[in-house]
Amino acid sequence: MASDYRGKNKLHFGFRYALSGLKVAILTERNIKIHFIAMTIVCIMGFIVGLTNLEWAILCLAIGAVISMEMMNTALERALDYVEPKHQPAVGIAKDISAGAVLVTAIIAMVIACLFFYLNCWHKEW
Numbered sequence: 001m002a003s004d005y006r007g008k009n010k011l012h013f014g015f016r017y018a019l020s021g022l023k024v025a026i027l028t029e030r031n032i033k034i035h036f037i038a039m040t041i042v043c044i045m046g047f048i049v050g051l052t053n054l055e056w057a058i059l060c061l062a063i064g065a066v067i068s069m070e071m072m073n074t075a076l077e078r079a080l081d082y083v084e085p086k087h088q089p090a091v092g093i094a095k096d097i098s099a100g101a102v103l104v105t106a107i108i109a110m111v112i113a114c115l116f117f118y119l120n121c122w123h124k125e126w
């Protein structure tokens with residue numbers, strides 16, 4: 001389909017490939033499924049405690065950052081597995097750093113979510 005992609009429908013095909021990547025990531029990656037479940041729980045809790053518009057915007061950015069980072073981590077892992085299937089310390093370090101980036105983003109998102117829930121539960125005039 002390379003010729004189609006290079007043709008006038010480039011934008012359409014680019015979007016289709018991106019959606020297909022998202023679908024593969026959700027279906028095949030356990031961690032991404034966990035992130036989506038966590039996102040659903042956080043959103044339900046957000047509705048329950050009544051987050052403000054600004055809090056929702058910040059939370060959406062944090063959730064988007066975690067899921068995007070996990071997808072980039074998956075892409076890197078797959079590319080490295082293809083390029084270097086054998087055990088190679090440099091590959092291990094690259095994968096660990098990439099996984100560390102996901103962890104940092106996920107911790108920050110969790111802190112933001114906990115802070116908003118705390119502020120809305122204990123410091124709100126009901």
Ligand SMILES: Nc1ncnc2c1ncn2[C@@H]1O[C@H](COP(=O)(O)OP(=O)(O)OP(=O)(O)O)[C@@H](O)[C@H]1O
Nearest residue numbers: 031077084085086087088089091092093095096099
């Ligand atoms: N080719 C390799 N050479 C050296 N170490 C590797 C290699 N592949 C994986 N590792 C080590 O094993 C760890 C797990 O790698 P793997 O590719 O299995 O990721 P994963 O467990 O599927 O990660 P995730 O849970 O994020 O999908 C890496 O973080 C790295 O430390």
